[in-house]
Amino acid sequence: MDSSIANVGGSGDEGSHNFNRGRRTSYKRLSSAQTSRLERFFRDCPHPDEPQRLQLASEVALEPKQIKFWFQNKRTQMKNQHERADNTALRVENDRIHSENLIMREALKNMLCPSCGGPPCQEGEHDHVIQKMQLENAQLKEEHEKVSNLLARLMEKQMSPPGLQQTYIPIIGSSSHAPGGSSLNQEYSGNVSHDQNLNMQIMDGDHNSFGSEGIEKALMSKVVVAAMEELVRLLRIDEPFWIKSSTQDGKLILQHENYEKMFPNNNHFKGPNVRVEATKDSGIVSINSIQLVDMFLDADKWVNLFPTIITKAEILKVLEIGMVGNRSGALQLMFEQMHVLSPLVQPRDFQFLRYCQQIEEGVWVIADVSFDSYRQKKSFFHSWRHPSGCMIQELPNGCSMITWVEHVEVDDKIQTHQLYKDLIGTGIAFGAERWIMELQRICERFSCFYVERIPNHDCDGVINTVEGRRSVMNFSHRMIKNFCESLTMSGNLDFPHFDLENSGVRVSIRKNINPGQPKGMIIAVATTIWLPLHYMKVFEFFTDDRRRLQWDVLCCGNHANKIAQISNGIHPSNCISIFRPFIPKENNALILQESFTNPMGSYIVYAPTDVATMNSAINGENTSMLSVLPSGFVISADGEPNATLGAFNSSDIGKLGGSLLTVAFQILVSSPDGINMPDMDSVAAVNTLLTSTVLKVKDALNCNNMG
Structure with missing residues (x-):
């Protein structure tokens, strides 16, 4: 590169203009020190202002006009170099594409039709062949419709x-x-x-x-x-x-x-x-x-x-x-x-x-x-x-x-099953009323989802944005769907499900490889029991935060602190909650829970998670890939004619009518690399968790004298 200001000519009008303006100035070839200093300054600031040019001129012992012209010429030179490099790269790419095009043209000439095995149509014949095929296709469709209508009328008469x-x-x-x-x-x-x-x-x-x-x-x-x-x-x-x-x-x-x-x-x-x-x-x-x-x-x-x-x-x-x-x-x-x-x-x-x-x-x-x-x-x-x-x-x-x-x-x-004969026989389980009430509940949830600001009755300090609130609601809704699917105890199972000693406990084992759930072997275990209590009384027990330690093994016998709540319905217990259980030497554990109720039944579904996963949801990120493995409870009336299905008032809870409580757990028992079916010890351990939870619930509700 020529380091002389006079000899580095500008490109176009700018260089000529700068050279003419500096004609009366005495030019000389720059020293290596001056050039090095100018080059370093150019890398940091290719467009110096007037004060910078004055300071630089004093440092390299040049006039400010010389500094100005040097930078103008240097910028022009760099632009020309970049354009030459771009042109060279584009020319190489153009040659490559042209070569590929020629190869593809030759390949197409020798290509056979995959349908008939014959050579492709020539360019001049293509439109004629297409038009001919369209006419034949229209004729075939017309004949097909005539035959179809004729046969349909014949079947109708017969x-x-x-x-x-x-x-x-x-x-x-x-x-x-x-x-x-x-x-x-x-x-x-x-x-x-x-x-x-x-x-x-x-x-x-x-x-x-x-x-x-x-x-x-x-x-x-x-x-x-x-x-x-x-x-x-x-x-x-x-x-x-x-x-x-x-x-x-x-x-x-x-x-x-x-x-x-x-x-x-x-x-x-x-x-x-x-x-x-x-x-x-x-x-x-x-x-x-x-x-x-x-x-x-x-x-x-x-x-x-x-x-x-x-x-x-x-x-x-x-x-x-x-x-x-x-x-x-x-x-x-x-x-x-x-x-x-x-x-x-x-x-x-x-x-x-x-x-x-x-x-x-x-x-x-x-x-x-x-x-x-x-x-x-x-x-x-x-x-x-x-x-x-x-x-x-x-x-x-x-x-x-x-x-x-x-x-x-x-x-x-x-x-x-005997427990569900009344509930199904009266049309409560699968009837029109259940469809209507579930649709009303989910529409209430939609209304809460699309609020423009966080309601005052939701807990502050944890979920601070509407986007975060909606993300947590989506995460919880997927948790509900996962829980409901697990209760079928059939379908998409890699291993058969079986009954444990005719005890009413059902167990299924599956190997999960799908996103959104932990990868590995998962045991699902569930049972349903009858309780001599109104279903709302049972629901109130599970939604009482002070009594959570009486049934939730994740609390380790300690109270859990509710750190956030999102309302998703008219009933005060229709909400999504985030709990932080008190676990010694463990600060990363959280519990996501959703509870809701209507006269057709009540649900408490929860899943353990960690702080990083929950922060992703709270920050409004996409939750579709976040791992969740829920457990929970389903409570409904037992279908007896004297049961008060629509009771939400405390005065009605004392009326006759029992409830059906379904308890279900899902446990990850092996990593994704586990290839063997979990042994009976793993199944027994999960069954023990289920039966012990049922006993704790009965004891807390004073139903421990039941068979």
């Missing part, structure tokens, strides 16, 4: 009860929203869902003769249209279909004789263990109707709406997406697993069609009806959903009025 066409009374608003178009209702005025023999006859016949996907879709459309027709009547009309029960606080129950006169229906299951459950209820929820419709049609949102009822859900196939804006006409085939959250009760699996229709302005109906594909040679489900679902009516205040009908048939081959 299988539809002839008397139903005379009893058809259209009450659905617009048939144009029905899947398959307006002609569907016109051509099919019978009620297929009431005669499920149509579905079964196809299954029993030669299914290869009707193996077209178009035929099945046409059948699905007919089934849901008929199901919608039946459901709307059941939703809008009480008598003569529904009568008030004299033993269940006036709840609506189905009058089967009147129902079957209007909707002749052969039972789906045969045998002495078949049971039909039909309930109806209504209520107001604080959520917008369109939002609610969208959640019903999304499997993940559906599980999030009902975490204590739905443990699994999946959309198997989307047949119609519905109209933009209101989803009217949406039709999809779904799977779901329902559970009553006790290891003593088998979960219920359903494969069903879900159909959404806006029947009038501001009113939607979501209809569910079980459906077995005729490509299935045998149905593996022991539960069958007759037309069920809900009507969603938009209210002016942003809320919605929900009317729910739940109508199922169950083949109870595994006899219901």
Whole structure:
């Protein structure tokens, strides 16, 4: 590099201008010391101001103008060097890409079509071949539709009860929203869902003769249209279909004789263990109707709406997406697993069609009806959903009025446990009232989630931001879902579950590799007991912070300090809490807990965690990958007719009626590297934890004289 100020010419007008302005100045070649000093200063400050130039000029014995021109020329020189380097790099990259392009062109010339094995089309012939294939495809679709419609009409004539066409009374608003178009209702005025023999006859016949996907879709459309027709009547009309029960606080129950006169229906299951459950209820929820419709049609949102009822859900196939804006006409085939959250009760699996229709302005109906594909040679489900679902009516205040009908048939081959016969037999466990109350609870939680500032009644000093509050609520909600899934004691298990000496204790073992839970072997153990106390009295015991040491082994016999609380409902005990247990020589342990209650049941779910994990949530970070392994308690009324389900006042707690308490623990017993199944000592240790906790609870509630 030339260190002479006069000889380092500027680039463009700036260099010439600077050189002319400094023509009258006496220039000389700079010494190495002067150059070194200028170079060091340039690295730190390539644009010196006037005071800096004056100071630098005095240090290197040059005039300020010389300093100014040197820096201008130096900047120009550096810019030119960078541009040359960039140009060189771009030229090399361009050559590389050009070479790769040539190689790919040669490869494409020798490439064969993966479908037919022939050579690819020439560039000039491509458009002609595409146009020809489109014409052929359109002709095939037209022929396929003609054959499908012909077969559908043939099956309808052969299988539809002839008397139903005379009893058809259209009450659905617009048939144009029905899947398959307006002609569907016109051509099919019978009620297929009431005669499920149509579905079964196809299954029993030669299914290869009707193996077209178009035929099945046409059948699905007919089934849901008929199901919608039946459901709307059941939703809008009480008598003569529904009568008030004299033993269940006036709840609506189905009058089967009147129902079957209007909707002749052969039972789906045969045998002495078949049971039909039909309930109806209504209520107001604080959520917008369109939002609610969208959640019903999304499997993940559906599980999030009902975490204590739905443990699994999946959309198997989307047949119609519905109209933009209101989803009217949406039709999809779904799977779901329902559970009553006790290891003593088998979960219920359903494969069903879900159909959404806006029947009038501001009113939607979501209809569910079980459906077995005729490509299935045998149905593996022991539960069958007759037309069920809900009507969603938009209210002016942003809320919605929900009317729910739940109508199922169950083949109870595994006899219901004695403790749950009343709860299930009266429709409390899986009935419409439970769906409504759980929806109301979760909508209260949504309202608390979207608050714009932290409420005054929440504990201050730990969770200081709305983002942190929402993150902790998301973390806790995932904890609830994990706990509810663990109580099925089946499904996705690497090892079989077994009964410990017929004691009522259920144990399952699984190897977890999924994120969000500790990796390794996990033992889940649970049992359900009956207590001669009202369920609210039991719930109040578990939510009393002063009595936590009486049942929580994580407290080591000491009190736990509540350091934060988040309200997530109207009831004061519907909240999320963070506890710091007093454990000698341990300052890193925390407990995340969520408790909530409604007349259908109460829950206390908690999980140990550490300070770093909880700080991530409190700081508003994404909690979906944070590890959590919850345990907890589920409390419900025992289903006796004299039990006061809706009691929240202390004056009602003394009324007759016992409660069912489910106790469940999940314990990590080996690291991710553990490859062997835990031995019986590990199982026995977890069982000992469960039984000792049950004894402590009985003793604290003065129920220790029970068997």
